[in-house]
Amino acid sequence: MKQVFLNDTQLVANLLEATTFSQRLKGLLFTQYMSEENGLMLYRCKQVHTFGMHFTIDTVFLSKDMEIVFIQEGLSPNRIGKYVGRGVHVLELAEGSAQKYNLQIGAKLKVLEA
Helix, strand or coil, X not given: CEEEEECCEEEEEEEEEECCHHHHHHCCCCCCCCCCCEEEEEECCCCCECCCCCCCEEEEEECCCCEEXXXXXXXXXXXXXXXXXXXXXXXXXXXXXXXXXXXXXXXXXXXXXX
């Protein structure tokens, strides 16, 4: 299992990863709830949707070097998120996580093996 950190602060204890088209397409569909310790990393992704989801999420768009380039807080179900051309990956987090951890554009995240 992988984890996500901002400096020494753990943002995600259990990171799910979507590396293929079908994994990215499915994303969090059919998931009833997202706990604060979980997150989903969508690799090679510039835009997300929440059609068929049952809960609101925060999305963090990252460069290839894992630098935050855009944050979309409170993306509710059945919506299309913003297209972020500078984004390379998207980290989906539980609603409120971006504010809780004071995520800022320019900060770098680290993905580490647990």
